[in-house]
Amino acid sequence: MEATILNDTTVDYPKDKPLFELFNESAQAYPDKVAIRFYDRTLTYAETEASANRIAQFLVQKGIKRGDIIGMALDRSAEMIITLLAIMKSGAAYVPLDPEYPKDRIEFMLEDSGAKILITSTKYAGHYAANTTEILIEDALAESASLPPTQPDAGVRGTDLIYILYTSGSTGKPKGVQIVHHAFVNFLLSCQKQPGITSADKTLAVATISFDIAGLDIYLPLSVGAELVVADSLVAKDGRAVLDIVRTQGITILQATPYTWRMMLEVGWEEKLPMKVFTGGEALAKDLAAKLIDRCNEVWNLYGPTETTVYSVIKHVTDAEDVTVGWPVDNTQIYIVDEAMNNLTNGEIGEILIGGVGVSLGYLNRPELNAEKFIDNPFDNKSPKIYRTGDLGQLRPDGEVICLGRIDHQVKVRGYRIELGEIEYQLGQQPDIKDVVVIAREDTPGYPRLVAYLTLRNGQTGHPDAEQQNAWQNALLAELPEYMVPDDFVLLDTIPSTPNGKIDRKALPKPDYGHIVRSDAYIAPRTANERLVSEIWQEMMGLEKISMDDNFFQLGGRSLVAVKIMAKIEEKTGLRLPLATLFEHSTVEKLAIRLDSNSDVISWDSLVPIKPKGSKMPLYIVHGAGLNVLLFNALAMNMDDEQPVYGLQARGINGVDEPLDVMEEIAANYVEEIVNHDPVGPYAVAGYSLGGMIAYEMAKQMLAMGKDVKMLAMFDTYADQTKIHTPPVIRFVKDVWHLIKQIAYTPVLFVQDPKRTVEYKSREIGRRIQKVYKKMFPHKVKKKEGFAAYTNEIHEKSEAAQRNYMLVPVDIKIELFRAKKKTFYMNDFKNLGWTPFALKGVRVHDIPGEHNTIFAPPNDKQFAEVLQKCLDEAVKQ
Known part of the structure; x- marks a missing residue:
């Protein structure tokens, strides 16, 4: 099929509209028809238009002009849709901001886009630190109510921006894609024809506003007079809730990612529904296509990057064995090219390039990246620029486009350049394999390995047997050279996905490469490192003689001793080891062997295996202010033999990595490591002291990802550790009043435990005096070095993260493990301030000891018993 036939898509459309x-x-054709439905609330087209026009006038009165940028951070609601329309009608372009995204990411988007105004709600008032004027939607609705319901004459043209949507960037910073009105109008008018929609349809919107496919969710039904049903963020993540809405509200069109479709299938969708399915955002697997075809009227596969206006290629899938992405939409051209930019029309694999009116204006403030990705069109003059997608594809003989995955999944292993998409395609042809992702891992620096992650039709997980693996490898050898055959195969319940429903390659777990088993027999020191380690242990632990197989923890080793040991080892050898090294190298012999090893492969991951073996749901515990996780060892060892326990230690304790100072970033870092370790779940997350705040944000993010968080536990964490945004005067008054109550409560503490109260108060007074001294005489303060220096930096940044973090209610239950002994006054002794934030309630468990001794013997045994009971109950829920 010649490319000229493939790209014969020219259609007239209103370029200036x-x-x-x-x-x-x-709105003119269907004024009394329902336009938006949100739960039991409905708005007609006339009501929606009037509200949008009034808010648009309100924005103009606030100084908004054609071409200005407005950020919008609103929860999913009818007001969110109205605000989008109002921003466009005012002449401005919008930056869609999902409030569930990390705070620092949203603040970057506001700064990078130069947003003049941020429209948000009272729920998030003052939450975002940005150089923008904040307008609350509640105020905008109230103040605009008296304005006439007419649209302002903003002079908007088809070439003006409609939105700047931020996508992930390879540098770690999001990049803003600029889409203009005429490109989106062309896209919608094409979609009105194929896949097709009419005013009689009822659609359900589930995509996050920060995902470009939300544009189709919202504007396609509103462009033809159809009814738009908006799901809130919790419903959108719940396959059962989405399916219930489809069934009960007569939804006729639903767009979702393959991940969402699988969620719906897993909760019991068996019957045929009179619905048209749009699936996009990720590749459509054959098994999923077969199930959808059986259960709905039509299945449409859609493909396209954000940079070319939502979708560029569509396919009506009627046969699960014939899944392609199909043909380009109106006024769109598709080319498959090799590295020399030759147009490949003979079925060879190459990069997919997209031209036409959908090509965006490029990335905001990224001229170098624009020059790389938006190149001059070498093929025709239909569009001056053509976009390099970075996707691999090929043309079938009938001209349909096949997408084979990312070209940047091209890796180099043992000197060979490998296209991972080709391996995935060939493995996907095997009858027992359902889904497949292949990546190159370099868990040991210098030794990359190809790893295939599979889901099987029979549901098997873990590792394949030798016969299975040989069969797959032989099948690949029949099609591919030997160097493209994976070294390792990992079987998963499901392939991990991002909140947008795309494959999350970062969350794929490290394969179990096997463990070296060492002898437990006694041996005397015989190497230089064994003598060094034993001497350091003896000195720091006050012991006369230590055997090579003595266990650090069984000898009574604790965090403070571990700090001294590792500092002394660094002093003697120049080698810096994580404190968590002691979990896996807990004897003199093993630690000495670790010192003999290549320092380049030392792992400073946040996730630390404290007690990794066991069949029960793992527990992940976040560090407290002490930053490391050694103190959790005794608790873990007193739990069931089958109970795995992992710790999360602070980033930066190696003195190399930059510590994080934003709570959402700290939590996201830990969540990434947990999901990388176990992409399926379910999950139990706990935090001690400061770690409780981090664990709370982690649970919030994991729920937003659609993860099953069975238990969130607080180990003596007080919710009022965070500073809510209040005026300085009010904050000062509150602090003074709290100090008065603290002083008044001291006699009560003294009666309960005189010795402990005197020790604690003395230490607190000394700490405050030292803090004042440092501020007054910074030049006289001795500069810390080594471990003390970088742990001090982490502690300061953690405190900053606490101060700037704003708790918001989450639909979760908290298991609160509360120390029986009180060491200071709290406004809420009962639930430690968590009641407003745990919407499913707080269950309190009193545990022996005070804040700093709940993990110490003999308290650890009783703590472990209560905690184990909670974990076992959580699994059954």
Whole structure:
């Protein structure tokens, strides 16, 4: 099939018409028809248009002009849709900001886009530190109510921006894609024909506003007079809730990622529904296509990057054995090219390039990246620029486009350049394999390995047997050279996904490469490192003689001693080891062997295996202010033999990595490591002291990812450790009043435990005096070095993260393990301040000891018993 036939897509369309005019036309044709439904609330097209027009006038009165940028951070609601329309009608472009995204990411988007205004709600008032004027939607609705319901004359043209949408960037910073009105109008008018929609349809919107496919969710139904049902963020993540809405509200069109479709299938969707399915955002697997075809009227596979306006290629899938991405939409051209930019029309594999009116204006403030990705069109003059997608593809003989995955999944292993998409495609042809992802891992520096992650039709997980693996490898050898055959195969319940429903390659777990088993027999020191370690242990632990197989923890080793040991080892050898090294190298012999090893392979991962073996649901515990996780060892060892326990230690304790100072980033770092270790779950997360705040944010993020968080536990964490944004005067008054109550409560503490109270108060007074001294005489303060220096930096940044973090309620239950002994006054002794934030309630468990001794013997045994009971109950829920 010649490319000229493939790309014969030229169609007239209204180039000067702004997007909102399509909605206006629907409002004129169907004024009394329901436009938006959110739970039991409905708005007609006339009501929606009037509200949007009034807010648009309100924005103009606030100084908004054509071409300005407005950020919008609103929860999913009817007001969110109205605000989007109002921003466009005011002449501005919007930056869609999902409030569930990390705070620092949203603040970057606001700064990078130069947003003039941020529209948000009272729920998030003052939450984002940005150089923008904040307008609350509640105020905008109230103040605009008296304005006439007419649209302002902003002079919007088809070439003006409609939105700047931020996508992940390879540098770690999001990049803003600029989409104009005429590109989106062309896309919608093409979609009205194929896949097709009419005013009689009822659609359900589930995509996050920060995902470009949300544009189709919202504007396609509103462009034809159809009814738009908006799901809130919790419903959108719940396959059962989505399926219930489809069934009960007569949804006729639903767009979702393959991940969401699988969620719906897993909760019992068996019957045929009179619905048209749009699936996009990720590759459509054959088994999923077969199930969807059986259960709905039509299945449409859609493909396209954000940079070319949502979707560029579509396919009506009627046969699960014939899954492609199909043909380009109106006024769009597709090319498959080799490295020399030759147009491949003979079925060879190459990079997919997209041209046409959907090509965006490029990335905001990224000229170098624009020059690389948006190149001059070498093939025709239909569009001056053509976008390099970075996706691999090929043309079938009938001209349909096949997408084979990312070209940047091209890796180099043992000197060979390998296209991972080719391996995935060939493995996907095997009858017993359902889904497949192949990546190159370099868990040991200098030794990359190809690893295939599979889900099987029979549900098997873990590792394949030798016969299975040989069969797959032989099948690959029949199609691919030997160097493209994976070294390792990992069987998963499901392939991990991002909140947008795309494959999350970062969350794929490290394979179990096997463990070296060493002898437990006694041996005397015989190497230089064994003598060094034994002498250091003896000195720091006050012991006369230590055997090579003596266990650090069984000898009574604790965190402070471990710090001294590792500092002394660094002093003597120049080698810096994580404190968590002691979990896996807990004898003199093993630690000495570790010192003999290559220092380049030392792992400073946050996730630390404290007690990794066992069949029960693992428990992940976040460090407290002490930053390391050694103190959790005794607790873990007193739990069931089958109970795995992992710790999360602070980033930066190696003195190399930059510590984090934003709570959302700290939590995201830990969540990434947990999901990388176990992509399926379910999960139990706990935190001690400061770690409780981090664990709370982690649970919030994991729920937003659709993860099953069975238990969130607080180990004596007080919720009022965070500073809510209040005026300085009010904060000062509150602090003074709290100090008065603390002083008044001291006699009560003294009666309960005189010795402990005197020790604690003396230490607190000394700490405050030292803090004042440092501020007054910074030049006289001795600069810390080594471990003390970088742990001090982490502690300061953690405190900053606490101060700037704002708790918001989460639909979760908290298991609160509360120390029986009180060491200071709290406003809420009962639930430690957590009641407003745990919407499913707080269950309190009193454990022996005070805040700093709950993990110490003999308290650890009783603590472990209560904690184990909670974990076992959580699994059954």
